[in-house]
Structures are given as structure tokens and as C-alpha cells.
Amino acid sequence: MTLLVNEVFRSVQGEGPSSGQPAVFLRLANCNLACVWCDTRFSWDWTLFDPAKERHETRTTELASEIIAELHGINLLVITGGEPQLQQSSILELITALRVNSPNLRVEIETNGTIPPTPQFAEAIDLFVVSPKLANSSVPEKRRLRHRALASFPPDRSALKFVVTDPRELEEVAAVRAITGLPPNRTWIMPEGTTPDSVLRGLQRLSEPVARAGYNLSPRLHILMWGDARGR
Numbered sequence: 001m002t003l004l005v006n007e008v009f010r011s012v013q014g015e016g017p018s019s020g021q022p023a024v025f026l027r028l029a030n031c032n033l034a035c036v037w038c039d040t041r042f043s044w045d046w047t048l049f050d051p052a053k054e055r056h057e058t059r060t061t062e063l064a065s066e067i068i069a070e071l072h073g074i075n076l077l078v079i080t081g082g083e084p085q086l087q088q089s090s091i092l093e094l095i096t097a098l099r100v101n102s103p104n105l106r107v108e109i110e111t112n113g114t115i116p117p118t119p120q121f122a123e124a125i126d127l128f129v130v131s132p133k134l135a136n137s138s139v140p141e142k143r144r145l146r147h148r149a150l151a152s153f154p155p156d157r158s159a160l161k162f163v164v165t166d167p168r169e170l171e172e173v174a175a176v177r178a179i180t181g182l183p184p185n186r187t188w189i190m191p192e193g194t195t196p197d198s199v200l201r202g203l204q205r206l207s208e209p210v211a212r213a214g215y216n217l218s219p220r221l222h223i224l225m226w227g228d229a230r231g232r
């Protein structure tokens with residue numbers, strides 16, 4: 001089988017419950033949404049980027065070797081996109097191949113939560129970081145909030161992550177969180193921004209409202225460290 005790949009790189013998990021952990025990132029191509037503030041348009045927006053350059057059809061066996069070569073010393077693979085859950089069956093094959101070499105490899109998926117994981121896929125993933133989109137994404141609600149999908153992530157291995165542009169949006173977060181059934185202490189709130197200054201200002205503005213709601217605050221470590229550089 002093959003996967004449609006955008007990029008593979010070594011970095012540090014910049015967002016959510018594992019932020020600060022060194023990780024290899026696999027960014028898959030294509031997305032089923034189109035958020036106005038998306039910072040990875042090069043992985044799916046074929047009106048602005050050339051798929052011949054940004055979308056590589058790669059055999060899972062070949063990709064497994066590439067990832068193993070990047071891992072040395074690292075025990076976490078973060079699969080993101082785009083929307084990775086568009087390619088669940090090929091990801092499953094990839095993970096199976098990777099675990100022959102690295103049986104203890106942890107795998108996290110960054111997903112927009114619109115596509116339910118199959119039972120087999122849910123089994124294979126250590127952590128789903130489910131990031132439902134709010135009205136600030138400008139995606140119509142019917143497309144971005146799929147109730148059945150949002151309720152289908154394994155509660156013991158899932159976390160929620162929201163991109164918030166204003167503290168007032170925390171009310172909307174509460175309503176979406178209720179659909180998932182996940183508790184506030186499994187919820188991470190992250191400011192929008194692609195510069196260190198905007199991320200720091202967002203973190204400062206969010207810290208007290210996030211504390212009152214019982215959520216966690218998520219940095220965007222890679223932005224603080226490298227701005228919006230590619231492959232970081």
C-alpha cells in the first residue's frame with residue numbers, strides 16, 4: 001500500500017499533552033476542511049501549492065525505512081497533516097511495519113475529529129489529539145462538527161486541543177467538549193499565531209480563563225523556537 005506524504009522531519013512536539021517531547025513528524029497530504037488560519041496549506045491547498053512538489057505517493061515499506069532513519073534516539077512518531085485519518089488503512093500498515101523494528105514506538109495522531117477511527121485503527125494508536133474546529137476557522141459548522149465522529153475516539157487514549165483566538169471562545173469550546181464526553185483536564189487550549197510574539201500574547205491572555213475552566217494551556221513550542229519555518 002502507499003501513503004500520500006507531504007513531509008517527514010525531526011523536531012519536538014510543540015502542541016498538546018506531549019509538548020516538549022522530541023518527535024519525528026509524518027505530515028500526510030490532503031485535508032477535508034479548509035480553515036482560514038491553517039498554517040499548513042502546503043499539505044492540501046492545491047490552488048496555492050503544486051501537488052507534484054508537495055504530495056508524494058510513497059510505499060509504506062519505503063516510508064517505514066525513512067522514518068526509522070529519522071528516529072534514532074526518538075521514541076515518538078506524530079502523524080499529522082492535512083487530515084491523516086483520510087488514510088487510516090495505509091497508516092495501520094505503516095505502524096505495523098515500524099513496530100517490527102521499534103516495538104515500543106509511541107504513535108500520536110493529530111486529527112480534526114471529523115472522521116471516526118475504525119476499531120482496528122483506534123487499537124494501534126497511543127494518543128489521538130483531537131482538534132475540532134471552532135467558528136473562527138470559517139468552516140461551516142455542518143462540515144467541522146461531526147457528532148458521531150467526535151464521540152467515537154477512545155476516551156482513555158484521546159485528548160482535545162482547540163485553537164482559540166479570543167478567550168470568549170471558551171464557551172464554544174465547552175459545547176464542543178460536551179459532544180466528545182472528554183473531561184476538562186484532557187483539554188488543551190492553544191493560541192492561534194505564527195510568530196513568537198502573537199503566541200506569547202495569546203498565552204498570556206488565555207492563562208487565567210483557561211485555569212478557571214479547568215483546562216490546560218498548550219504552547220506552540222515550535223513557533224516560539226523557530227517561527228513558522230517549514231519542517232519544524
Ligand SMILES: Nc1nc2[nH]cc(C(=O)O)c2c(=O)[nH]1
Nearest residue numbers: 011012013014015080222232
Ligand atoms: N514541532 C511541531 N509540533 C507540532 N504539533 C502539531 C503540529 C502540526 O502541524 O500538526 C506540529 C508541527 O508542525 N511542528
Ligand code: SF4
Nearest residue numbers: 031034035038082112
Ligand atoms: S483541519 Fe487542520 S490541516 Fe485541515 S485546513 Fe484545518 S487546520 Fe489546516
Ligand SMILES: [Mg+2]
Nearest residue numbers: 039040080081
Ligand atoms: Mg498544525
